Amino acid sequence: MSEATLPTTTGAGTAAPARTASEGPARSRSATIGLRVLATVLGVFYAVASGAPKLAAHSSATESFDRIGWGDGFMYTIGALEVLGGIALLIPLLSGVAALAFIGLMIGATVMSLVYFDAEFWFTPVILVVPLIVIARTQRHRTLQLVRLLSRRS
Secondary structure, rough: OOOOEEEEEOOOOOOOOOHHHHHOOOOOOHHHHHHHHHHHHHHHHHHHHHHHHOOOHHHHHHHHHHHHHOHHHHHHHHHHHHHHHHHHOHHHHHHHHHHHHHHHHHHHHHHHHHHOOOOOOOOHHHHHHHHHHHHHHOOOOHEEEEEHHHHHHO
């Protein structure tokens, strides 16, 4: 058996058609639903609760970015990235890449919190990294699928 195929069995113990590595690991229905719920909750959080206030220049967002000293352009950029990344978390093919991008963004948010905000709420982005790692890890086959798709077009 090659590494490209994964054996699967049906509930009766009979062999089902082999899954290719690009189809991803066989996971239970409840695990798949749980993963989609997690990605949806994080996607809505980043798009609506985190990104939208930055794009709308809510006073809480503008105060934070003024304190950093990077101004409105940086705030709008981060807000747009959060909204687009939140949407990408909802799309299975893009969710792994979006999770990886958010991990990088959360590392930056942690550093900013430690440097500019006297470590106030530094743990919030660190906590958000944990479910993002779960999504990135479980969706790595889709990330590879996306890379292959994009490399064919080049």
